[in-house]
Amino acid sequence: MTAGARIEHLVTSGKFTLDGGTWDVDNNVWVIGDDDEAVVIDAAHDAEAIAEVLGERTLRAIVCTHAHNDHIDAAPELAARTGAPILLHSDDLPLWKQTHPDRMPDGELSHGQILAVAGVELTVLHTPGHAPGAVCLYAPALRALFSGDTLFAGGPGATGRSYSDFPTIVDSIRYRLLPLPDATVVHTGHGETTTVAAEAPHLQEWINRGF
Structure with a gap:
């Protein structure tokens, strides 16, 4: 791990709402930085709790892995x-506007874009499927992937609701995530972490099951 840079984690709780349904959810919020600056991946539910973790550090960016409301509801605050x-990736603007119709994101994410913080580079990987503009952030110096809801411990993110597609998410995982080094730790949007090595053997099983 790069000297001075670290990964911090908090869990926030709230509601996920889509297609007329609402569910209670716990979200992982990831903070990457050092004692001076940081970025936040997925500002979920509780801006005050996230701000407490940040302290007096300069926040360089609020990065949205996708625009489902439970990952972006605290972002404007x-x-x-x-x-x-x-x-946010522009392909997720229709979802963003469902939650924040009067407040647009400040900048766009694109595949291959590099975000730098605390001496660490985060490479944006466009991984549609769970949502059209879903992205993951890969930090090779930290041996870490921040996968949002694209890849979990045990399988791909859900694709049974609007704006999602199962073959697309499988292709995203197959071609964008599984080629990463086996030791890469996958920091997910919900639940436990996993590794690329742990998930790679299950690709064909996911396809067969239509996970």
């Missing part, structure tokens, strides 16, 4: 508190 820009 956190941006107002810190002055940090909200970054």
